[in-house]
Amino acid sequence: DGFANVGRPATPAEIKAWDIDVGPDFAGLPKGSGTVSRGMEIWEEKCASCHGTFGESNSVFNPLVGGTTAEDIKTGHVAALKRTDFPARTTFMKVATVSTLYDYIRRAMPWNAPKSLSDDDVYAVLAYLLNLAEIVPDDYTLTDATIRDVQKRMPNRDGMTTAHALWPGPDFPGMAAKPDTANAACMTNCKPKAELASQLPEHARGAHGNIAEQNRLIGPVRGQRTGPDTAA
Amino acid sequence: DGFANVGRPATPAEIKAWDIDVGPDFAGLPKGSGTVSRGMEIWEEKCASCHGTFGESNSVFNPLVGGTTAEDIKTGHVAALKRTDFPARTTFMKVATVSTLYDYIRRAMPWNAPKSLSDDDVYAVLAYLLNLAEIVPDDYTLTDATIRDVQKRMPNRDGMTTAHALWPGPDFPGMAAKPDTANAACMTNCKPKAELASQLPEHARGAHGNIAEQNRLIGPVRGQRTGPDTAA
């Protein structure tokens, strides 16, 4: 080839070790299985400290579970996502593809010991999460076969759209050719007046420390004093 | 003006404090005087430790004095500068303008206490240096008037040329419009063979430490090991 003596063929064992991605079509999914009850054991030992007993904690990260309904499992759309009075967005409210969870837990969780779970452990703990989300029953066994059924019950499985212009590659279904905003470069008398729609609430001004100490000592401006000066 | 509220007029006292340059036409030279013998006192107290009793030391910098002759004072050219067997180049061998020394000593010397000399001190210590360089006699008094006579005796006063193309501004006397080299971008068979004119002497290879430790641990190359490895 063109680059003599640069790089070498990967061995099959090397590819097996690193090619761990699992796709939405389940390509790459390893054989294996795990029960909800085995999953609960793993969860309580290795996950609950960060994510809470029911996956509800937001002490280290957003809640994983919550906000989905039996109705969502039917429709494939999480209804709460339409409600502006429902700010929480849990993982199960958003995720459309169960493969995503298998893939991610296997590569990255537990956060402080990534890649320490066996493939079966991942099945088990995912089964437990699916059970917490009321997608599978308590006695469920998740396997490389049953996971395909689970996909059909994911609450937000139809919640994604590619109908936008922000993908730089080949077309996705419904992908728009044109950006969704179309401002014009008006130069004069562009509107009758400039009205403020939002201002920083007074209480939020000090929430980022003393801004005087986040600006240079010289220049055309200084930072506003929004908190106590630290000792020099 | 165009930049409202930016900058302010300098006061006369401020200009006096900072406009300390002395030009080759002696513009900016302060009134004052100093004798060789007063200069020797200052020299021994404040200069000799670095430059040597006779300005001959090269322990912290090149020698200031030496390499000039009575004949040079006549011709205005330091003859030793033509000799390839005379590597030393002292300050007095090079400097064409006595103003340069007054200006520089006043602004920068002593090195560790710049701007601590009075104008008269500068006259005195310069008188002493001129005496060491055998340009003025032992009983000389250097003043803002006599310095003009000294200029006529500077050994290398005619040793400068502006006949070159490396000045980016308006013409100097003799300034060349064209660069002094004119290589051509020959592409093939440009010469019969490539002969080495110089190579790094074996003994110099280790003089810059262990080059292995001056190159990255990765990449297309490594540094050669030319000295002991330091402990990691």
Added chain:
Amino acid sequence: GGRAAIAATTVAGDGDPNILTPTPWGSSLGLPVAANPYGQPSKHERALVRRQSPGLTQVPAASVSFAPLQGLFGIITPSGLHFERHHQGWQDIDPTRHRLMVNGARPDFVKTPKVYTMDDIMRLPPVSRMHFIECGANTGMEWGNVAVPTVQYTHGMLSCSEFTGVPLRTLLEDCGADLKAAKFVLAEGGDGSSMTRTIPIELVLSGEVMVAYGQNGEMLRPENGYPLRLVVPGVQGVSWAKWLRRIEVGDRPYATKDEAVHYIDLMPDGQHRQYTSIQECKSVITSPSGGQTLLDKGYFTISGLAWSGRGAVKRVDVSTDGGMNWSQATLQTPVLSKCLTRFTLAWNWDGRPALLQSRATDETGFVQPAYGQLRAVRGTRSIYHNNAIQTWQVAESGDVNNVQIL
């Protein structure tokens, strides 16, 4: 708030003591060369550092630190101030042990899957190019309303560097990838998160996507992926996989966690836009900006940054009356594709309230939208891709504050 100080336009007595009396630095011997073999900023510059936004994320190893845009000049971001976004902390990888694998999702996609050492990669034909990187979540806290006080927090997930590396296309060709069958590649990091993102093959074929090891003349910083990261010009930062260990050639997107659960944009109808990636044309005034106070009336320079994920910035307009009237700003050179562009405009502040805005247009003719326009189509609940026109309100006191205008 409140004005911090007023610069003197006149001087008392004979003049300024800083001129009339010897300065410490003008009357002493300074420090030797190589006192710092790797140099540091002045001790007087300590205000300009990366900072977290309190309450944004729960744990700092899955968080963001923002670049102090309020104090930066030109277009290059000093690498020590490059914004950070980690999902599982940053690692300082031993580069002699780091490997890059190129493989195919199916055997026929890549004839010879290969492993490259850093030695190998750094031997291949390199390119050097200047590009911006912006997190898709930049300005995300401001979708619904004003939330944070300064440009560091509103826009500081933005940096710009000269990157050096090998076009990914070169590596794919070296492995005999089937560039007809390939539609996507997966990029995977070597850190704990083994972060993965899907990249469209078009950007790879164009030669733009780069496997980079150099940043601003030296190696990438550990926080930015040392020794290897993907550079995907124009695309949000999360796709620029750090600590890059693997590239897989495939024919469909991968729906990885950071393209199926995050970096998806919630629309008013409850659907999420997936695979949003381009950073659309955007700009922001960095001086004067939120949390600052103008020292004085009189002459000022309004200065800021403009960029577009679709190419070069064509022009930037600036308004001082909240978008009723605009003036064309000067663009500093070089103006490069998918790179920050610095703009400036002269401004005489008469001491009356003002509303400063900048509006960029890119080479495709796309004009940066107002908040009203953006919200009309995307609502207020998307965390990502907020490229709305930023407004800074200047009060009579000289105080500058973050406000929004539709």
Added chain:
Amino acid sequence: GGRAAIAATTVAGDGDPNILTPTPWGSSLGLPVAANPYGQPSKHERALVRRQSPGLTQVPAASVSFAPLQGLFGIITPSGLHFERHHQGWQDIDPTRHRLMVNGARPDFVKTPKVYTMDDIMRLPPVSRMHFIECGANTGMEWGNVAVPTVQYTHGMLSCSEFTGVPLRTLLEDCGADLKAAKFVLAEGGDGSSMTRTIPIELVLSGEVMVAYGQNGEMLRPENGYPLRLVVPGVQGVSWAKWLRRIEVGDRPYATKDEAVHYIDLMPDGQHRQYTSIQECKSVITSPSGGQTLLDKGYFTISGLAWSGRGAVKRVDVSTDGGMNWSQATLQTPVLSKCLTRFTLAWNWDGRPALLQSRATDETGFVQPAYGQLRAVRGTRSIYHNNAIQTWQVAESGDVNNVQIL
């Protein structure tokens, strides 16, 4: 010398343990954001620092530290690795107390001599531009013969940054300088040496000369003149007065110490060329370069830097046979005036001895000279402005060494 290591092109057993067994960085949680509010290079990059050349000068406060060009990429020099040249040490000046004065050598040269604070200067209309800076003494140790082993020491008094500041012309106009009568300006530093140099007014009038405070996005580093230095594109570094405190408008050159005793070029006839200032067109291969060893036969990229004090680089040719035959190299973009330009050329090393050279041509048509040509006119005793073609000899062992060819 001797080859340090050989990269593996095959692998034993099942594969590389760095792939088959979990890596520490792939199986642990990393460090939080803002662990370093101002970031540092990887600990694995400690080899790349500024270094002195032993025996070059007697005291390190009047000396040089060289930039490690052997390990740099692209054109931007990280500010922490910018070369240093101090004559009286470096100072970390309090910027609130720093002043810039503009005055006239005679009252009629400047209508209103002025004092500017840093606040004032940073309010004036800024420009940002990328330029190289090269010490006039760069490669000075090599005039007579090969003296030093690596490109850090042969060419490391060279750096390139994006500078931000105010055109000096703007300040002169603001003071009402008589730009007809003015022929030269004097630039003066605020350090102990109060370094002074004469600058031709033409460069000021063209707008090129800049009173700069920004370097690569942040403030100048203390070693490079914080908070203010002159930038004189194309001209040797000594004219770029650091810690700039004063500009005087005059009508004749000043014959200051560093233009009357140093930075003067000794010619064979015993005369010194005075006021030599332009850095003529020059280039050097930085990889592979002196003191390095090629790891292997096979594909390599020859990479280096080219620059000219007279404008943009037009082309660079590379020879692997000591100048008998040449190939045109690729120039990385952007190619800017009076700025470093990175060039690259593909090279398959067959394991036989080679002599690597680069030869730059600038937009004026000037071609970088060979040593023989330069010495024919200037002899061997000038310390300054050595822009001769550099040769690196590649031995069969892979060792690369510094040699000279006429």
